[in-house]
Amino acid sequence: MLPLKKRPSLWLMPIFLIVALVYLSSYTDMDSVLGNGPAAVSGASTTLLFSCLLASIGSSLESSRERSSRGVLELSSRGYSARIFDRLWPTFLAASVIQIVIVVYLLVPSGQLFEPKLWLVVVGYLLAILAHSAFGYLLGQWLPGRFAVPLALVLSYLFLAFTGTSDYFPIHYLAGMTLNGCCMAAQSLDYRAVWTLIVFSSLISIGFLALAGNSNPLAKKKISGRASKGKYALGYSFIVFALVAGLSISSPLDGTPVVNDAAEDFTCTGHRPKVCLNEVQRFGGDRSELVAQSVRILSDLGFPEADRVTAERNDDAKVVQTGVLVMSFEPWYTDDQVVYAAASSYSAEVLNHLCDNDDYDKQYAAFEVLQDWSTAYALRSVLGIDTESSNQKLRSMSPRQQQDWALTTYEQLSRCEVPQLPKGSK
DSSP: OOOGGGHHHHHHHHHHHHHHHHHHHOOOOGGTTTTTHHHHHHHGGHHHHHHHHHHHHHHHHHHHHHHHHHOOHHHHSSHHHHHHHHHHHHHHHHHHHHHHHHHHHHHHHHHHOOTHHHHHHHHHHHHHHHHHHHHHHHHHSSSHHHHHHHHHHHHHHHHHHHHHHHHHHHTTTTTTTTGGGGGOOEEEEOHHHHHHHHHHHHHHHHHHHHHHTTTHHHTTTOHHHHHHHHHHHHHHHHHHHHHHHHHHHHHTSSSOOOOOOOOGEEEEESSSOOOOOOOTTTTHHHHHHHHHHHHHHTTTTTTTTEEEEEOOOOOOOOHHHHHHHEEOOOOTOHHHHHHHHTTHHHHHHHHTTTTOOOTTTHHHHHHHHHHHHHHHHHHHIOOOOOOOOOHHTTSSSHHHHHHHHHHHHHHHHHHHOOOOOOOTTO
């Protein structure tokens, strides 16, 4: 057994870890993981680019070195399983440490570090690392190191890039990096994406290792051609089975691996209106009364009265018909963002139901002015924050005329009519 200081993956690990952390800090909004464990553990999928490449490179180095230096004594005294474990465990460990450090780094601010279900995603990541390790080992057994190492790097990278950009969405989940599309505060991770990664990575790892076991030159002399062909058939069968099983599990998924939280996941508090938020949305403190006040300010002007304001994702709800007003809410919102989100709920509702006709552009222009005015009015009334944009667009009207225009525009947009834009607006 080689000393650890001669294991390439172990001295490459700090370099890859630093690069992964720099990459993560550059491209990840840490606010998005506050109180949101699924978003945190899914965000770690981006650094599979580094952990998997390290796994592929390190194992191909180990394997090619074994291929060029092993002798009769090692082959006769040590079984294939023992040899492959000895060669792969340092690489697998080094790459796994990178991925686990990233997961912990993201999970700590979410407050859900010890949530068992989230660690199933980590199991998927580790199996993906194992698959790349097995692939690198296979290349090192079949090719000299000068070809195996660069080929392992290029092919692993191309696989990650291809699965992440393919127009056929189920392919995305074979590598796991697309988990990064999860999750807003009113959503949860669709675990079919995780099971796709687990099943595919497990089966294809077996296939790669079976094929690598067939490349032992000395062992080939001791087995029949039929047995050798049988091992090749076994390896290729597992690879095909991995693709079929993985794509079958992920076939119902679209481009984002999320499911919307159900109504029972939200807790309603207060009155006129009740405000319903889930556990993630309350992570930064319960600001239900601020939401209620922002909506109440507008309903007192004449906008439809809402019995309930909810942050669940339901674009079909109409406050006039159901009494439910839908808003967006993330735990990292500041007070002015909370007021803005609540006040823009009325205009957002008509945007969701704008009619698909030749006047869409004019309707959308009216929506923008309506949203601008309603949010500015709420910010000024609730927090005393004065914004100038709506005053500029409605500067020719008195405050009462502005309110009348906003109410009329809301009603007209709800009926698929084209409102008259105020003077001074584009």
